[in-house]
Amino acid sequence: MTPPQVVVVMGVSGTGKTTVGRLLADELAVAYAEADSFHPPANIAKMSAGTPLDDADREPWLDAIAAWARERVEHAGAATSSPYGVRGVRGVVSCSALKRAYRDRLRGAGPGVFFLHLDGPPELITERLGGRQGHFMPRTLLDSQYADLQPLQADEAGVVLSVAEDPESIVRKAVTALERAAGADNGSGQATG
Numbered sequence: 001m002t003p004p005q006v007v008v009v010m011g012v013s014g015t016g017k018t019t020v021g022r023l024l025a026d027e028l029a030v031a032y033a034e035a036d037s038f039h040p041p042a043n044i045a046k047m048s049a050g051t052p053l054d055d056a057d058r059e060p061w062l063d064a065i066a067a068w069a070r071e072r073v074e075h076a077g078a079a080t081s082s083p084y085g086v087r088g089v090r091g092v093v094s095c096s097a098l099k100r101a102y103r104d105r106l107r108g109a110g111p112g113v114f115f116l117h118l119d120g121p122p123e124l125i126t127e128r129l130g131g132r133q134g135h136f137m138p139r140t141l142l143d144s145q146y147a148d149l150q151p152l153q154a155d156e157a158g159v160v161l162s163v164a165e166d167p168e169s170i171v172r173k174a175v176t177a178l179e180r181a182a183g184a185d186n187g188s189g190q191a192t193g
């Protein structure tokens, strides 16, 4: 199994993809990207108006993110200064990646795409979204996010992490899972956090 090279922090809106993704990228001293920066204005306008995106809206967006990920790996400089055993990681991107077909598109970036699925119950995520100010994504779209969500499967390189703890604790578990995957000898790349 290829050690993790690009980490995708996935999950429904409000699970903390941006919060955890930024912290993790800082901890690993690698590049960070927020998937929303790859949306065309039409997608942002659609969500802001309370309409869920569909597959056609998301496919070019996912391809742009995959291109970013491929660039990280293909033009990787010297190993990062990360103090952890995850020196192969070259970037972190926060992206909902709700469906397996979406993750397949992102895996097109190369063999080392590793998913951190931030998982939490709707009532907790609703509460988190209620505390967030000034973001375009309406809470009313949370149901559609769960409806589209196809949880990470056991054959997909990645780990499912509960969001019922503080961001720093989640990042520590993510680093442990990445180190395990980097040294995985069972070929599955699966870790449990």
Ligand SMILES: Nc1ncnc2c1ncn2[C@@H]1O[C@H](COP(=O)(O)OP(=O)(O)OP(=O)(O)O)[C@@H](O)[C@H]1O
Pocket (backbone or CB within 6 Å): 011, 012, 013, 014, 015, 016, 017, 018, 019, 020, 094, 096, 128, 129, 131, 132, 133, 137, 163, 164, 165, 166, 167, 170
């Ligand atoms: N582990 C956590 N514990 C408590 N609050 C959190 C945690 N993670 C994120 N938050 C808070 O929850 C809200 C949503 O977090 P964030 O914007 O990172 O989620 P997201 O998954 O990126 O959302 P979206 O997909 O809509 O961009 C924010 O107000 C953030 O400060």
Ligand SMILES: O=C(O)[C@H](O)[C@@H](O)[C@H](O)[C@H](O)CO
Pocket (backbone or CB within 6 Å): 012, 013, 014, 035, 036, 047, 053, 058, 095, 096, 097, 098, 137
């Ligand atoms: O796939 C989608 O439905 C969208 O990309 C959402 O994930 C939003 O981008 C995000 O929740 C807002 O930041």
